[in-house]
Amino acid sequence: MIGKEIDKDWWRGGVIYQIYPRSYQDTNGDGVGDLNGITSRLPYIASLGVDAIWISPFFTSPMLDFGYDVSDYCDVDPMFGNLADFDKLISAAHYLGLKVMIDLVLSHTSDQHPWFVESRRDQTNHKSDWYVWADAKPDGTVPNNWLSIFGGSSWQWDSRRKQYYLHNFLKSQPDLNFHNPDVQDALLDVTRFWLDRGVDGFRLDTINFYFHSQTLRDNPALPPELQNYNTAPSVNPYTYQSHLYDKSQPENLEFLKRFRALLDEYPAAAAVGEVGDDERGLEILADYTSGGDKMHMCYAFDFLGPDAPTPQNVYKAFTSLQSEAPDAWACWAFSNHDVVRYCTRWPVKPDLQDTVNRQRIALLLSLRGSVCLYQGEELGLQEADVPYEELQDPYGIEFWPDFKGRDGCRTPMVWEYEHTNAGFSESKPWLPIPEDHAATTVDIEEQNETSLLNHYRDMLAFRKLHPALSKGAIHFVTNDEEGDVLIFIRESEEERLLCVFNLVAEEREVPFDFENVEALEVAGFESFMMDNSLHLPAYGAYFGVMK
Known part of the structure; x- marks a missing residue:
């Protein structure tokens, strides 16, 4: 029997459905979603007409940043199941014609990862240089002015080594030292582990944070008129700096070539990178995706920020990308697990909301590039207003009340109108389900031929029907x-x-x-x-x- 020809370019123009596993479907009754829950809902996802799923981290983790603080790259956190559950998910997805991409968090680990436990022990151990360590200034203060996205200095003192370590996010998320070839090799081994297990690709978290400048120079101030708030909110002083030295370093290009060479050993593996940089996002996207030897595609934050699409900013985004790298390939999204849902972020009059939602997906699916959709987007879910006492996100807790964090876009998926907790879980969900979400469940939308959910299906079918929209x-x-x-x-x-x-x-x-x-x-x-x-x-x- 002649096998079906493999499409190595499936990702080009593909539509990827993002799943936040804690909030998709709970099957074991603990109020948190799991891998078996995702598997049970794969027929629904396939019915939308998407090409692939992207699953946010499910690796072993202390969950201080909900899986983006990895303590074991090659195992599943018991909260989500086990490796056998993941294997079943892969098999079921492939049976339904869905590719599976997983979220690789390579720039940093948890401080509970064995690599860091050894690295912090002293300055001479085997992994002493696996993380970014620096001496204090003569007066004991931090090595430079670099800031963490989650607030405060990006340097944390460690009393064992009597040095500071770098963390671009939580202090419990130390940054790996990509200037060390052994670190790169170890992370490529992790990548191979999952490719051998059958994944079709990866979403690379914070891809431009991998390398720092070894000079440790201070970042210069960014004039107020040049500040924007796509990567961080206006209440965060992170926006006050031009991040020239703490991320987006030229050395990253060579590592990305190594990463791509590994993926090219497999029949049709692909990767999309997240580029977080308010000043040079499209420039970096172009660098990372040009030439066919680095990332297949990247997404910047141009349409994940506070400004709704206009003819001017859409034109600017594409012409800038075209001038930087004509052969680059972008991946566009209006929502994800880190930003306010677009229905709330780009407010309109309530009587126009459904009309706008229908146009937004038509526009997104008509742009040149690949597309990421975020769970619940197809239901038109608004951002949830999570009260302070129920907040889980450390980012929101730090900057409350002016910035409420990311919990509002991470509340559970709503499936069944008359079921407990909208069919998400038999137990109290890890985040509350808003009343307006519980009234817009999948089963209600399924019964209405003209619902937004069915409009999404129609538009995805329209895109597949017209090759010019996906690859033209x-x-x-x-x-x-x-x-x-x-x-x-x-x-x-x-x-x-x-x-x-x-x-x-x-x-x-x-x-x-x-x-x-x-x-x-x-x-x-x-x-x-x-x-x-x-x-x-x-x-x-x-x-x-x-x-």
């Missing part, structure tokens, strides 16, 4: 001048599609200067032609085939 080029008719209507053309060898989006809450009329265009009926979007003008309702969209 993009040409902008819109430029960076003022205007409310975004217009671009997606083009492949098979077809050319005209895509038009009115991104404001009022009707708009635009001159229609295109000939031989046949309008497509797409998931309920309505528009009409009059006097050689296209009339679009508030947050309307138009798609047409160009002959």
